[in-house]
Amino acid sequence: MAEVRKAERRPPLNKTHKLKHQDWAKKYLKTDFSKVLWTDEMRVSLDGPDGWARGWIGKGQRAPVRLRRQQGGGGVLVWAGIIKDELVGPFRVEDGVKLNSQSYCQFLEDTFFKQWYRKKSASFKKNMIFMQDNAPSHASKYSTAWLARKGIKEEKLMTWPPCSPDLNPIENLWSIIKCEIYKEGKQYTSLNSVWEAVVAAARNVDGEQIKTLTESMDGRLLSVLAKKGGYIGR
Numbered sequence: 001m002a003e004v005r006k007a008e009r010r011p012p013l014n015k016t017h018k019l020k021h022q023d024w025a026k027k028y029l030k031t032d033f034s035k036v037l038w039t040d041e042m043r044v045s046l047d048g049p050d051g052w053a054r055g056w057i058g059k060g061q062r063a064p065v066r067l068r069r070q071q072g073g074g075g076v077l078v079w080a081g082i083i084k085d086e087l088v089g090p091f092r093v094e095d096g097v098k099l100n101s102q103s104y105c106q107f108l109e110d111t112f113f114k115q116w117y118r119k120k121s122a123s124f125k126k127n128m129i130f131m132q133d134n135a136p137s138h139a140s141k142y143s144t145a146w147l148a149r150k151g152i153k154e155e156k157l158m159t160w161p162p163c164s165p166d167l168n169p170i171e172n173l174w175s176i177i178k179c180e181i182y183k184e185g186k187q188y189t190s191l192n193s194v195w196e197a198v199v200a201a202a203r204n205v206d207g208e209q210i211k212t213l214t215e216s217m218d219g220r221l222l223s224v225l226a227k228k229g230g231y232i233g234r
Contacts, residue, residue: 021164024161024164031217033214034083035128035129036217037083038083039132040133040174041078042177044194045194048182048187075194076198078090081112082169082210082214083128084211084214085211086207089202091115095191099137101146105143105147129156131160133168144157169217172213173205177201180201
């Protein structure tokens with residue numbers, strides 16, 4: 001009849017944010033979103049996204065024991081992208097590396113560009129649009145100039161409105177993966193084990209699921225325009 005759910009968190013949207021969301025939606029309303037590569041990072045911890053779990057137990061039964069660790073036992077930073085019906089990655093950020101502009105660009109060079117992008121045809125590269133959010137390491141002058149040298153510039157680099165994680169369809173992919181790796185209150189004992197779980201869960205996401213996410217963009221933009229503000233909903 002019901003289930004226990006944690007409240008969703010969204011950044012507060014002021015009038016300026018909503019206007020920028022609308023301007024973004026108008027700009028890209030006629031875009032062929034099958035050509036857009038949606039990217040993002042996700043952090044996964046050993047103990048799960050909120051460090052605790054709840055569930056029903058039978059009368060007289062003891063609650064399951066969970067390990068108690070600071071900061072969720074540590075975690076792994078993961079980068080991935082989706083385009084049309086294809087998953088790019090996931091790729092693991094080296095443990096202990098803080099993503100600033102330089103390390104972010106080097107990471108893209110070692111993973112995205114060398115392992116995926118360079119294998120694509122010239123026509124694919126010509127038409128692909130690269131999307132990333134406005135994290136400082138992404139939007140800095142250094143990163144923008146570096147991507148431009150790679151041919152990702154101007155109309156090939158999507159502008160992104162502030163405070164708009166729900167507009168990025170890859171956020172839904174993260175939700176699918178986290179639900180899988182943390183089901184039944186699952187915890188992990190090492191960073192390698194949680195990374196292996198992420199890889200396994202990502203392999204189970206098929207092309208039709210990814211296509212459903214990328215094809216949802218037309219509806220998301222129309223929702224922004226209809227509500228005269230930020231997209232609400234998943």
